[in-house]
Amino acid sequence: MILSNEGTLRSAVSDHGKLLPILSADLVPTLEEYSHLLGIPVSIRVPFSGLEEIPRSNFIVETLHLKKSEIEAHWVKKGGLFGLPSDFLIKEATAFAKARTIRLFLIGNLVPTLLGDMYFSLHLRNSNGGGTIVCCNPLLYKWFILHLPQAPAFVENKQCLRWSQRLMSLTNDDIVWYDPSLSSLEIIDSCCEFSNVPLIGIQGGINYNPALARRQLGFPLRDKPNKTLLKGIFYQEGKDPKHLKQKIVHAWHNVHRKVRSELGPCNCVALEAYILWVKKRALELKMPYPCERPMSMVMVEPLNLPNQDVEELEDTLTKMKQEKDMWEECFRALSKKHEELQLESKDNDALIKLLED
Known part of the structure; x- marks a missing residue:
């Protein structure tokens, strides 16, 4: 599968008008993922x-x-x-x-700017109900497909389904949540007084919430996030009455990073309390879509056994066949003996009757 141009990506997210809130509700691009895809670390320098x-x-x-x-x-x-x-x-x-x-x-320090452009453009497009996504679309597309199923039924799309049909058919178990290659990265969790990570793009500023991305970095989502972690900020270039740009620049002088040991053992699952919060949020955002299953995503993987186990199974099978043959021989011998005894019994009954007469 090749990287998308702008038109392909736009069709992927505009076929279904409310796919963008889904993206922000449970699966979110992160600095760590963008950094890994680009092969560029997030520098300690203040971003553009x-x-x-x-x-x-x-x-x-x-x-x-x-x-x-x-x-x-x-x-x-x-x-x-x-x-x-x-x-x-x-x-x-x-x-x-x-x-x-x-x-x-x-x-x-390109990564925060590229991620900021993406979030800013998606937010603005979703708020306005239409428009062009102005960001590094090939990078967003590459991130997106990395989380999609790799099953041939989905990748090949032999039914020529629209992106909306393909995406709306997915369930929680179909998503590729975690890439183990991210296991060595430190995680930027917040900046200065901000409870999440503020970003500045070319056209304006916005923040994103790493608390929603724990699963993508290999950690469980245990409970609904704290409201303070979900506090949003947004401004457009030239329309910044609260001077958020200066605050964000100041915040990037004090970045809070966490090593993996601070976040607990690796286990990329979502627990019931978090799932209930997501469902409630989906209802609030008017996203109660019926699940479509236009394709079979179930893959039966071949059972690969070590050679030693195969040989043991073959020996066991041979012994079972030998035992089967032995018991069949015994059954035939007993059946024959039973027939002989029945005939002998009839002869004896006939002889007894003759003597009585």
Whole structure:
């Protein structure tokens, strides 16, 4: 399966208008998962905020290993933004590398920004009831399919079902909840005074709740989350009366990380109390969908036994066949003896009757 373009991903989530709340209710992308998919660690540096100074030409020269004269000659303003045209950076390209994009890469902490863009765009799209998802769609798609079943019935989709039909047919047991390769990562649990993790994307800021993602990181979801952990924040660029951007930037100077030993033994299950909370939340969000099962997701796995066990079973089977043959021979001998005794009995009865007469 290849990565999706924007249109494919948009069809995956827009075929059914309320699939996005499902995503936020029980299965959520995390910094750790994005970091693992990209092969880029979450740095200790404060992520991109847009408040940084426009990089000077000498700094860009050191980073891109280009001549200062070349940078200064091509540093232009377009749409009110300074940057480098990508026909300078990449031959035959026509896009424009904005200064803020250059700053984003120079900071060296991409993962929080990419995750923030995704959450911001999904939240805005869901709130408005439509629109285009503006984020790194191939990354979101790759994360999404990693949690979907790998059974041929689902992957091959021979029935040519729509994404909505395929997704709405899934049950809790069909989802691939945990990737063991994440077991060595530290978990960013909160930042400074925030009870969860605030993120800044290109278009605005939002937070996400690691408390809902414990299962994806290998830990059980035992009970409904504390309301303080679910407190949401959101602002759009240029519309930030509460100055949330500055608060988020400050919070990323004090990131609270947890090692796996602090969260208990690995056991990626959801207990009854949490499941009841999810069901109640689904009703509140008007998501009581009937479950569809258009395809069989049950896979009968072959029974693989060690060679020693196979040999023992074969010996046992041979002995059982020998015993069966022996008992069948005994049965035939006894049956024959029974017939002979019956005939002898009849002869004796006839002789007794003759003597009595």
